[in-house]
Amino acid sequence: MTNHALKKISELDVFCLLVFKIIFQTGHANTAAKELNVSAPKISRCLTMLRATFDDELFYRRQLGLKPTPLAEHLYEPICRFCDSVAKIEQVAFEVNHYDSTPTLNIAVTPGIMASLSLILSNNDSLNSIGKIRLHPWKDDSAELIHSGGLDLGVAFDTSCHHDLNFEHLGTLDSVYLAGNTRHPIWERLPHLTLDDICKHPFLYLEGKGFNDKVDPLEVYSRQSGIELLSVEKVKGKEQWYSNLLTMGSLAFAPAVEAEICKNMPGIRIEQLPEEEVEKLHGNMLAPQYYLIEKPASHRRYTVENREMIINIIKGLLTSS
Numbered sequence: 120m121t122n123h124a125l126k127k128i129s130e131l132d133v134f135c136l137l138v139f140k141i142i143f144q145t146g147h148a149n150t151a152a153k154e155l156n157v158s159a160p161k162i163s164r165c166l167t168m169l170r171a172t173f174d175d176e177l178f179y180r181r182q183l184g185l186k187p188t189p190l191a192e193h194l195y196e197p198i199c200r201f202c203d204s205v206a207k208i209e210q211v212a213f214e215v216n217h218y219d220s221t222p223t224l225n226i227a228v229t230p231g232i233m234a235s236l237s238l239i240l241s242n243n244d245s246l247n248s249i250g251k252i253r254l255h256p257w258k259d260d261s262a263e264l265i266h267s268g269g270l271d272l273g274v275a276f277d278t279s280c281h282h283d284l285n286f287e288h289l290g291t292l293d294s295v296y297l298a299g300n301t302r303h304p305i306w307e308r309l310p311h312l313t314l315d316d317i318c319k320h321p322f323l324y325l326e327g328k329g330f331n332d333k334v335d336p337l338e339v340y341s342r343q344s345g346i347e348l349l350s351v352e353k354v355k356g357k358e359q360w361y362s363n364l365l366t367m368g369s370l371a372f373a374p375a376v377e378a379e380i381c382k383n384m385p386g387i388r389i390e391q392l393p394e395e396e397v398e399k400l401h402g403n404m405l406a407p408q409y410y411l412i413e414k415p416a417s418h419r420r421y422t423v424e425n426r427e428m429i430i431n432i433i434k435g436l437l438t439s440s
Contacts, residue, residue: 131172133205136198138165139177143195144263146184206268210420223251224421226429227261227273229327229409230357232292232436235376236274239436246432249425256356257328265412271420273412274433277329287411289430290437294375295397300365301388314340314396321350323369325360330407336400337372361387372400374407376436409437 134155141151142162152162170177173194178185187195228236237254240246255261257275264270266283278286297312299305299320308316314337324335331353341348352369354360363369365386373381373389381389392400411430413419419426 128172131168133202135165135169136202138162139169139191139194139198140202142166142178142185143187143191146186148185203267207418210268222420223253224249224425225253225255225270227255227257227265227270227275227412229257229275229330230325230355231327231374231407232274232376232409234357234380236433236436238380239432243432245428249421249428259328262412265414268414268418268420271413272429274409275329275412276327276407276409278410278412279329283415285413285415287413287430289409289411289433291406291408292374292376292437293397293401293406295392295400296373296375296378296381296389297370297392298364298373298381298387298389299370300368301386303368303370303388305370306388306390309390310393312390312392312396314399315344315346317370318346318348321352321367321369322348323352323354323360323363323367323371325357325371326353326355327407340400376439409433 137155138151141154142148145151148162148166149159152159155162166178173190175190176188177191177194178187180186233254233256240252240254246252255270257273257277261270261273261275262277262284265273274289297305297317303320305312305316305320317337318341322335322337324331324337326332335351335353338348338351340346352363352367354363360371361384364371372392375391378389378391381387411433413426
């Protein structure tokens with residue numbers, strides 16, 4: 120590498136490299152602007168600087184977004200390693216500068232158990248030694264945020280999200296409850312609720328990446344049984360889930376750990392699905408499996424003791440149903 124080329128690269132700031140990384144991963148400059156909380160013109164200026172520095176277009180426009188050039192393909196891995204190193208420097212600097220304060224532990228949780236986990240954490244006095252715990256809904260980028268240090272750990276279904284992360288099985292939820300409007304006609308079928316009856320009504324499910332983000336177990340059951348499912352809708356948030364149950368005549372399943380919380384939602388009724396129907400629904404493979412997702416031990420921001428405390432609380436929650 121010539122001195123001139125080295126000088127040009129050394130003049131790049133970290134922000135430009137973050138822009139490169141996000142555009143490479145998403146294919147969209149506006150996504151980079153949104154994630155980095157800056158204007159679109161600033162992203163454009165960074166892209167111009169990157170192109171001038173490397174004397175290459177780096178990304179060219181196609182119908183589905185920006186596609187990387189061969190040089191960009193080669194640059195991606197070293198730029199990712201550099202950005203990870205910067206994140207670690209930032210983390211160490213923060214910890215040293217805030218040694219006298221307890222940092223907030225950030226945990227991404229699949230939305231299906233987020234409310235019940237929040238409740239049990241709030242009532243556990245033994246967690247005072249850990250400090251504040253902020254729960255985030257598990258999203259498509261949560262694994263990457265754990266890897267880069269933006270989140271500490273996760274509780275989710277997806278174990279295919281990042282090869283540099285560690286996964287530990289926490290448990291499963293075998294009991295399933297049916298939720299719907301208190302005036303829904305399905306309740307006339309009690310105490311003999313069946314999957315076949317449920318398929319005759321609009322069905323709604325809360326997405327859990329790694330579990331039912333592609334297809335829900337009820338859809339699998341209906342196909343395998345030759346029973347037509349009236350309609351099915353996927354939502355990402357509990358608020359929309361709740362709203363649709365009230366106004367759309369939909370039915371939905373809820374994990375056992377959320378049963379008490381759902382019972383306290385005005386206008387919602389919830390009843391346990393018979394065990395034989397749960398077996399039909401989940402079979403041998405479709406029960407939700409929960410995993411602890413985290414960085415390797417050497418890169419964690421929390422102690423072994425705090426980790427075990429959190430794991431025991433989550434396992435206790437899952438087995439309490």
